Every structure is written in C-alpha cells, then in structure tokens.
Amino acid sequence: MTSSPATGARSGQRPHVVERALELARTGLYRARWDISRALEKEGYTIADVSHLDGPSMSRTLTTLCRQARRPKAAA
Template structure:
C-alpha cells in the first residue's frame, strides 16, 4: 500500500496551520528539510505568500521558553 504524500502546496498549508512556522521562510525551510523540491516554483506569487503569512500569524505558537518579539 502506498501512502499519499501531499503536494508541496498542500504541505505548505498544513505547515502554516500546524503552528510551528512563523513565516513563509519557515515553511520553505520545513519543506526543504522534508525533501520537497521546486519549492520556489510551488509557492510563487504575492497572493499565495500573503495567504500563508496570514495563516501562520493566526496559528503560530512559540516553542515553550521562547521569548516573543513584537
């Protein structure tokens, strides 16, 4: 049985909602570490970046012990 691996775009949205990524750059780093490629191509465009940033802001939870900077 083969497991379904989300597309780069699907995984980017999952990462944004999980609360670990604070920025789109964090999402791109996470995707890279998970072995995704062509990340720049998949996550291209101002509307998409703005959407992911908004989701990150709404869901981000700082690691325990980390100071928040506003």
C-alpha cells in the same frame, strides 16, 4: 490505494507542496512562508516544488495562516 485523512494523499505518496505548506502553516510552528519553505526542503521537496509558494498571493496566505495559528487562543 487509500487516502490519508490528514493529507488526502494516497498511501505512499506525499501531499502536493501547496497542500503540505498549508498544513504546516496551520500548525503554529512557523512564522512565515520562508520558514515553511525551509521545512519543506528538509522534508525532501525540491527547490522547484517549493517555488510554487513564491507568488505574492500564496506568500500572503501562508503568512496569514501562520499568524492566525500562532495567535493565543481566547479562554473559554
């Protein structure tokens, strides 16, 4: 099987929930972990999968990435 450049997942397999959550956080479309959790559930991840994001460190990491991705970029 080949790896997907965007996710590192093998063809036909979706990425691990933590990997996917980090991808979503970096898009700038979400404000915090709660928004990402809802998006993951809509993508078909189970509540048990999404529970991997419940710890304070992961929650903080995702929220920080969301804020950084939503921050306006400085003009060059």
